[in-house]
Amino acid sequence: MARTSKARQQVLDAAARIVRERGAAALTFEELATESGVTRGGITYHFPTKDELLRALVDRDHGRWSETLARHCAAAGADPAGPLIAYVRTASTHDPEHRRFVSGMLSAVAHQPELLDGCRALYRAQLPDVAGSEARALDALAVMLAADGLFWMEQLGFLELPAEVRERLVARLESLARAAAAPPSEDSTD
Amino acid sequence: MARTSKARQQVLDAAARIVRERGAAALTFEELATESGVTRGGITYHFPTKDELLRALVDRDHGRWSETLARHCAAAGADPAGPLIAYVRTASTHDPEHRRFVSGMLSAVAHQPELLDGCRALYRAQLPDVAGSEARALDALAVMLAADGLFWMEQLGFLELPAEVRERLVARLESLARAAAAPPSEDSTD
DNA sequence: AAATGGATACAGAACGTTCTGTACAAGAAT
DNA sequence: ATTCTTGTACAGAACGTTCTGTATCCATTT
Numbered sequence: 001m002a003r004t005s006k007a008r009q010q011v012l013d014a015a016a017r018i019v020r021e022r023g024a025a026a027l028t029f030e031e032l033a034t035e036s037g038v039t040r041g042g043i044t045y046h047f048p049t050k051d052e053l054l055r056a057l058v059d060r061d062h063g064r065w066s067e068t069l070a071r072h073c074a075a076a077g078a079d080p081a082g083p084l085i086a087y088v089r090t091a092s093t094h095d096p097e098h099r100r101f102v103s104g105m106l107s108a109v110a111h112q113p114e115l116l117d118g119c120r121a122l123y124r125a126q127l128p129d130v131a132g133s134e135a136r137a138l139d140a141l142a143v144m145l146a147a148d149g150l151f152w153m154e155q156l157g158f159l160e161l162p163a164e165v166r167e168r169l170v171a172r173l174e175s176l177a178r179a180a181a182a183p184p185s186e187d188s189t190d
Numbered sequence: 191m192a193r194t195s196k197a198r199q200q201v202l203d204a205a206a207r208i209v210r211e212r213g214a215a216a217l218t219f220e221e222l223a224t225e226s227g228v229t230r231g232g233i234t235y236h237f238p239t240k241d242e243l244l245r246a247l248v249d250r251d252h253g254r255w256s257e258t259l260a261r262h263c264a265a266a267g268a269d270p271a272g273p274l275i276a277y278v279r280t281a282s283t284h285d286p287e288h289r290r291f292v293s294g295m296l297s298a299v300a301h302q303p304e305l306l307d308g309c310r311a312l313y314r315a316q317l318p319d320v321a322g323s324e325a326r327a328l329d330a331l332a333v334m335l336a337a338d339g340l341f342w343m344e345q346l347g348f349l350e351l352p353a354e355v356r357e358r359l360v361a362r363l364e365s366l367a368r369a370a371a372a373p374p375s376e377d378s379t380d
Numbered sequence: 381a382a383a384t385g386g387a388t389a390c391a392g393a394a395c396g397t398t399c400t401g402t403a404c405a406a407g408a409a410t
Numbered sequence: 411a412t413t414c415t416t417g418t419a420c421a422g423a424a425c426g427t428t429c430t431g432t433a434t435c436c437a438t439t440t
Binding site: 023024025103104106107110111113116119120123124127130131133135138139141142143144145146147148149150151152153156157158159161164165168169172173176 | 213214215296297300301303306309310313314317320321323325328329331332333334335336337338339340341342343346347348349351354355358359362363366
Binding site: 220231239 | 426431
């Protein structure tokens with residue numbers, strides 16, 4: 001089963017396009033055939049079952065997300081708050097198309113949660129160590145969650161910020177990230 | 191069309207149960223018939239189309255959520271950070287069943303976003319005024335978003351905190367909410 | 381008061397469509 | 411010529427909707 005077949009790439013590209021433009025419900029084999037130019041026979045040859053198609057889609061996007069995060073991490077250099085800021089920047093990237101894709105994929109694989117295990121591992125690797133419940137660790141976690149919340153609330157159409165306000169919010173989150181990563185001053189609450 | 195019919199209530203209850211226990215994909219008329227005890231004819235009498243069923247489900251839950259939020263608001267009294275803390279408490283309430291219901295409904299109505307307009311209005315009414323991009327307003331928004339992020343990341347299985355850490359996180363969010371609502375001290379960043 | 385007509389509320393079966401998975405034949409490539 | 415790839419057709423199942431039938435209740439009429 002050639003991993004680099006041209007038809008296979010076309011199918012994956014078309015699948016991603018369908019998901020982000022028309023949602024996961026529109027991702028049927030027939031739509032996929034007309035959209036990709038590959039016939040159903042070719043599609044089922046490369047992806048015998050729909051699960052495998054979804055798996056390949058998740059893997060592809062997981063890989064890209066991981067690369068983006070790594071790029072932002074590298075750009076942050078040795079900044080102690082680097083990883084957290086990189087996460088904020090990655091998650092808050094204002095890309096409605098990609099957001100729709102992520103949201104569509106999540107509802108597509110809602111009944112096969114194990115497909116997201118790789119993504120979960122990647123996410124958890126970004127989490128600060130909150131075992132001790134130090135205030136600064138909790139703040140770092142809160143910043144991560146705020147970035148996640150921004151992503152989802154915008155995706156759901158619940159939040160629509162003017163561009164400049166949005167930029168200031170992200171900047172504020174980065175500032176909070178830096179504060180949470182600052183050298184311990186031991187003046188935490190309780 | 192009686193709004194208070196017994197069969198109608200049974201159908202709605204069964205629908206909510208199905209969505210939160212088995213997801214939106216399991217919400218079919220047949221499953222609904224066996225689960226509610228009302229036959230398909232009775233179901234289609236009260237809900238001629240599936241859209242209307244979903245609309246009724248959203249309305250019902252929207253009403254309940256609104257009530258919960260109002261209760262938390264009332265409990266917060268005249269606290270200047272009251273509404274924000276009430277939102278944090280409402281959103282961060284650890285109720286996996288209701289979370290699954292919300293998540294399932296969102297994927298069920300993914301293709302009729304207008305069904306959520308009521309929920310959007312309710313959400314936006316909770317938003318702090320960020321028009322001026324003051325640091326404190328941005329902090330208040332960040333707290334809201336962190337509560338939202340907590341909700342979604344837990345729902346997606348990406349985040350699983352030990353109970354005591356989770357409690358401290360929520361407490362920390364409330365503390366940040368209070369700080370964001372504190373009388374202006376004009377020592378903000380930039 | 382009894383009878384009647386119609387609207388309301390529900391039951392049960394069936395239809396047409398859509399989707400996934402599979403089978404099989406034909407063409408291209410090595 | 412054998413293997414890889416694609417095209418076509420179909421089976422089986424599931425889903426939303428529609429259709430017809432039936433029982434119950436209330437208002438009106440006689």
